[in-house]
Amino acid sequence: MADKQSKQTPPRKSRYTADHGMAGAFEGETVTRRRFMTGGALAAGGIASAAFALPALGFALAPMFKDATPDRWQDVGPESDFNPTTYVPRVVNTDPGVGEAGKATIYVRKFDPESDKPSPSDQGKDPIPYVVVSTRCAHLGCPVRYYQAPKRFVCPCHGGIYDFQGKVAGGPPVRPLDRFDARASNGRVEVGERFSVNSELRRFSPRDPSNHLDGLWQYLYPSRPST
Ligand code: FES
Known part of the structure; x- marks a missing residue:
């Protein structure tokens, strides 16, 4: 009977890194510092790339939306x-x-x-x-x-x-x-x-x-x- 109950409600996995035995894990952490730093570096790289790419894209595409009708004759x-x-x-x-x-x-x-x-x-x-x-x-x-x-x-x-x-x-x-x-x-x-x-x-x-x-x-x- 006890076996049957444990199959129906599996134990919830802990969200703390220390409970998973991860190297360098600290008590109370849900993300390892390595993963946090990797994610942060990727986000910073993405922001830096967008800062270069978006203005160039804007310059390239803006003329397509410009009204070609002359305003001065x-x-x-x-x-x-x-x-x-x-x-x-x-x-x-x-x-x-x-x-x-x-x-x-x-x-x-x-x-x-x-x-x-x-x-x-x-x-x-x-x-x-x-x-x-x-x-x-x-x-x-x-x-x-x-x-x-x-x-x-x-x-x-x-x-x-x-x-x-x-x-x-x-x-x-x-x-x-x-x-x-x-x-x-x-x-x-x-x-x-x-x-x-x-x-x-x-x-x-x-x-x-x-x-x-x-x-x-x-x-x-x-x-x-x-x-
Ligand atoms: S300015 Fe160089 S050929 Fe005209």
């Missing part, structure tokens, strides 16, 4: 000023917060459906009606200049060369020249926000010069708020 002249065969220089303010110092030269021409390949980012929508190219070299940021005869942008600093689309044709630049949004409104051409492009002219949020954008590089060079 600047008039650069009547539509009749621009054609698809040559670029026309214009000055816009790319950073109104710094006044005159934010002024920069851009190059504007009309989009040519015959020769301009639409950006993969424009699939299913109308392409941007004007090609507006930044003069900031994608190598280290020197101002590039457009030459109509060879239809090339040339950077005087280290010999960077870009073709008529603004794609790299030679020298050290790592990606095409940045572009700007553009639209026609009431017969005028208006320029919006700057964006960066990769070698296929796929659109990205603005990046610093020297930041690659093809393949996995796009994640290693996330956009910065002040770029």
